[in-house]
Amino acid sequence: MAPPSRRSPRRQPRPLSHRAVLGCWTEHAACGPWHRPRGLEPGDWQPDQLGARTELAIEVCAACPVRGQCLRHAMTTGEPVGIWGGLHPEQRRHVT
Numbered sequence: 001m002a003p004p005s006r007r008s009p010r011r012q013p014r015p016l017s018h019r020a021v022l023g024c025w026t027e028h029a030a031c032g033p034w035h036r037p038r039g040l041e042p043g044d045w046q047p048d049q050l051g052a053r054t055e056l057a058i059e060v061c062a063a064c065p066v067r068g069q070c071l072r073h074a075m076t077t078g079e080p081v082g083i084w085g086g087l088h089p090e091q092r093r094h095v096t
């Protein structure tokens, strides 16, 4: 029989957004847990399809202080999905 977990269910770590593991610039991300506007979720930057919530997320990107780093990351790693630097995948395909 396994020993009981010491971790209380209330103290389980919150799931990290995909950006939380990328480096220090993400600490300043407008979509990060400390700066994200109320009502938006990390998944709004990873939509299955574009919609009204995606448009709100892109508006947040427009004022994000690390927009350049975010877009550079997506371009150098070839991120195939999600909003990065305010651009969705189809838009990123046209960035040179």
Ligand code: SF4
Binding pocket: 019, 029, 030, 031, 032, 045, 060, 061, 062, 064, 065, 066, 067, 068, 070, 071, 083, 084, 085, 086
């Ligand atoms: S540019 Fe947009 S997706 Fe990138 S870190 Fe900023 S808010 Fe997040």
